[in-house]
Every structure is written in C-alpha cells, then in structure tokens.
Amino acid sequence: AQSVxxxxxxxxxxxxxxLELRCNYSYGATPYLFWYVQSPGQGLQLLLKYFSxxxxxxxxxxxxxxxxxxxxxxxxxxxxxxxSDAAEYFCAVGAYDDYKLSFGAGTTVxxxx
Amino acid sequence: xxxxxxSSRYLVKRTGEKVFLECVQDMDHExxxxxxxxxxxxLRLIYFSYDVKMKExxxxxxxxxxxxxxxxxxxxxxxxxxxxxxxxxxCASSPGGPGEQYFGPGTRLTVT
Numbered sequence: 001a002q003s004v005x006x007x008x009x010x011x012x013x014x015x016x017x018x019l020e021l022r023c024n025y026s027y028g029a030t031p032y033l034f035w036y037v038q039s040p041g042q043g044l045q046l047l048l049k050y051f052s053x054x055x056x057x058x059x060x061x062x063x064x065x066x067x068x069x070x071x072x073x074x075x076x077x078x079x080x081x082x083x084s085d086a087a088e089y090f091c092a093v094g095a096y097d098d099y100k101l102s103f104g105a106g107t108t109v110x111x112x113x
Numbered sequence: 114x115x116x117x118x119x120s121s122r123y124l125v126k127r128t129g130e131k132v133f134l135e136c137v138q139d140m141d142h143e144x145x146x147x148x149x150x151x152x153x154x155x156l157r158l159i160y161f162s163y164d165v166k167m168k169e170x171x172x173x174x175x176x177x178x179x180x181x182x183x184x185x186x187x188x189x190x191x192x193x194x195x196x197x198x199x200x201x202x203x204c205a206s207s208p209g210g211p212g213e214q215y216f217g218p219g220t221r222l223t224v225t
Contacts, residue, residue: 006155009153032211032212034213036216041218041219042218042219043117043203043216043217043218043219044156044203044205044216045216046213046215049213090155090156094211094212095211096211097211098211099144099161099163099207099210099211100146100158100161100171101214103148103155103156104155105153105154105155106155
C-alpha cells in the first residue's frame with residue numbers, strides 16, 4: 001500500500017518570499033501524485049497532479065511541483081507567495097490499480113505581512 | 114464544473130443519536146468516498162463506493178456505515194454517535210479508475 005509523509009507540520013513565510021513544501025511517498029511502482037489546498041472552512045481543491053511524463057508539473061495559482069523518483073519526493077513550490085496562499089496543503093499518492101488515495105497529514109502555511 | 118455538495122456545513126448531535134450525512138455529486142462519477150479529517154492526522158478514509166450498492170471499508174470504518182442507492186448520492190451513517198466522532202467529514206467523488214478526487218465543502222460534526 002502507498003503512503004505519504006509531509007515532514008513539516010507548519011511553515012511561516014513572508015509575503016513575496018518563496019515557498020517549498022515537502023512531500024515524500026512510499027510506493028513500489030510509478031505513483032500518481034497530487035497536491036491539494038484547503039482554505040479555512042473549505043473542502044480540498046486540486047492544485048496539480050502528476051501521472052507520467054514531464055517531471056516538473058505546473059498547477060493553478062502559480063504553484064509547481066517536481067517529481068523526483070530517486071528521492072521518492074514530490075515537493076511543491078511557489079516563487080512568491082501572496083497572503084491568500086495561507087491555507088493547509090495536502091500531498092496525496094495513488095496507484096494505477098487503485099481508486100483510493102493516501103493523504104499526508106498536511107502542512108499549514110502562515111503568510112506574514 | 115464538478116460539484117460535490119454535502120447536506121450540512123455544521124451539525125450538532127447528542128451522544129447516542131443516529132446521524133446521517135448526505136453527499137451528492139452531479140458529474141456521473143463512479144466512485145465516491147467519505148473521509149474524516151482531524152488535526153495532525155490528515156484525511157482518513159472511512160468508506161468508499163465504486164458503484165451503486167457497492168461499498169468497501171476504508172481505514173477507519175468502525176462506528177460508521179454507508180448507503181449508495183443512487184449513483185449520485187452517498188450517505189454516511191453514524192448508528193450511535195459518540196463524542197470521539199466529533200470531526201470534519203469530507204465527501205469526494207472521482208470518475209471510474211484511479212485519478213483525482215473532487216471534494217465537497219465538508220460537514221463539521223460536533224457530538225456532545
């Protein structure tokens with residue numbers, strides 16, 4: 001079964017600074033990888049996904065993520081954060097033969113002015 | 114746009130009550146899921162369904178049951194609510210096969 005670790009529980013970043021959120025997965029074959037964002041009191045919204053092909057994936061809201069098979073990682077980045085990026089971010093992993101996704105525990109991002 | 118709706122945003126119930134959480138999706142998706150979300154634990158899968166009247170247990174099914182009589186609707190049932198079921202409940206749907214899931218806004222359930 002697949003699993004996900006998000007090592008950082010909470011990150012604080014200044015507005016305009018860059019952001020990187022870490023995600024490590026465990027799965028024997030090529031995984032399906034996702035990043036979701038959850039604003040306070042809301043459901044989860046998909047930021048981006050990786051199934052195959054180019055390992056650098058572009059998403060919505062200016063986010064990108066890079067799949068590194070050798071490191072079993074799928075880190076999320078944004079060059080310049082906005083106050084509206086304050087939210088909780090979840091990494092998820094799926095498999096080609098499974099309907100289910102496994103989610104990490106989440107990383108809360110606080111943006112300071 | 115895919116839309117997943119949940120019957121209530123906030124719900125307060127008493128210990129021992131039977132609780133129904135309803136979820137409806139409008140995109141003819143095959144798969145539907147119920148998760149609970151607790152701080153520090155992320156999302157944990159309670160039950161999922163890959164077809165009408167079909168269901169499978171997730172990671173934490175104890176104390177819950179589900180019903181899927183129509184393709185668009187997936188209900189989560191707490192037969193006898195307990196305080197440790199106080200949580201945020203999220204419903205999601207996805208097309209057939211593996212892939213991204215689409216989430217509803219969540220129901221914050223408090224059991225007193």
